[in-house]
Amino acid sequence: MKSVTSLLSLLFLGFSLTNCDEPSDATSVPGEVTDDWTLVWWDEFEGDGPVDADKWDQPEFNRRNNNDGPDGWWLKEDSYHDGEGNLVIRARLIDNHNDDNDPFDYATGAIRSINRFEQRYGKFEVRCQLPSLPGWWVAFWLMSPTVFIEDGSGEDGTEIDIMEGFGWTDVIHHNLHWDGYGEAHRSDGINQPIAGIREGFHTFTLEWSADEYIFFVDGEETYRSSAGGVSKVPAYVKITGELSTQPNMMSEWWANEPIPSLFPDYFLVDYVRVWTKDEN
Ligand SMILES: [Ca+2]
Ligand SMILES: [Ca+2]
Ligand SMILES: [Ca+2]
Numbered sequence: 001m002k003s004v005t006s007l008l009s010l011l012f013l014g015f016s017l018t019n020c021d022e023p024s025d026a027t028s029v030p031g032e033v034t035d036d037w038t039l040v041w042w043d044e045f046e047g048d049g050p051v052d053a054d055k056w057d058q059p060e061f062n063r064r065n066n067n068d069g070p071d072g073w074w075l076k077e078d079s080y081h082d083g084e085g086n087l088v089i090r091a092r093l094i095d096n097h098n099d100d101n102d103p104f105d106y107a108t109g110a111i112r113s114i115n116r117f118e119q120r121y122g123k124f125e126v127r128c129q130l131p132s133l134p135g136w137w138v139a140f141w142l143m144s145p146t147v148f149i150e151d152g153s154g155e156d157g158t159e160i161d162i163m164e165g166f167g168w169t170d171v172i173h174h175n176l177h178w179d180g181y182g183e184a185h186r187s188d189g190i191n192q193p194i195a196g197i198r199e200g201f202h203t204f205t206l207e208w209s210a211d212e213y214i215f216f217v218d219g220e221e222t223y224r225s226s227a228g229g230v231s232k233v234p235a236y237v238k239i240t241g242e243l244s245t246q247p248n249m250m251s252e253w254w255a256n257e258p259i260p261s262l263f264p265d266y267f268l269v270d271y272v273r274v275w276t277k278d279e280n
Helices: 002-019
Strands: 037-043 061-064 072-074 079-081 087-094 105-108 110-112 122-129 137-143 158-166 171-178 186-193 202-208 213-217 220-225 236-242 265-277
Touching: 072 236, 087 110, 087 236, 105 236, 122 137, 122 158, 137 202, 158 202, 158 213, 171 213, 171 220, 186 220, 236 265
Parallel strands: 072 105
Antiparallel strands: 037 265, 061 072, 079 087, 087 105, 087 265, 110 236, 122 202, 122 265, 137 158, 137 236, 158 171, 171 186, 202 213, 213 220
16 A cells, blocks of 8 residues: 555656646757757746746737728737647737727737846747738747847847748748838848748747857758847847738738638747757
């Protein structure tokens, strides 16, 4: 009986350990030598509770205003856990949310680690399933408040778009933006179709060092750049959906046109993990 009790205790301990919010395969990243990397921050999005407020801020505001059409809001209730190990970023129609004359507005979800976690350099990875509808886009990106400083350099802060993806096309974007978003704005990037990227889950990874940014999709290098001089300041993590009814955003250059009757749509994120590189 004693041994049975011990066995049960061991089983219970094992059960507890496998159910805590630890990545089970954090070192098994395709194409990577894992020994030099130390996992320092992550969210596995386990459980059916709300988004972890210790890790994430959920901004709420009219992210994509349009004076001539429905607005695209970020609302807290559109980012949540699905109870199956994923973060859900939802896009949907809502009643007109302000005092303009729109027949309806749109809402999407967004989470960001601002005031909670920031890091300079390292490896940043998300595993996710892209949405299926035209009209909105999703992104895994890094942001520094100093990206707005207009000094001819991205070293003091660069928006690093590790992945921008869509429901209507296989094209994936990797982009860098610095010196604000006005006339001084500079950018560098690439967009390329990746066959089958909208089917099932895929990983999108950035390796950021003092020398360069290297981007990977499913462990294969897809882009490499040192544009702007490479940011030397910490950045926080963002996982977002966005929908704009501005004509340029509804073009085939970007998110294409939303078809209101088809919504809602969903972007699923299995995990986000961040490593630092060990200095040997
Ligand atoms: Ca409105
Ligand atoms: Ca700058
Ligand atoms: Ca997960």
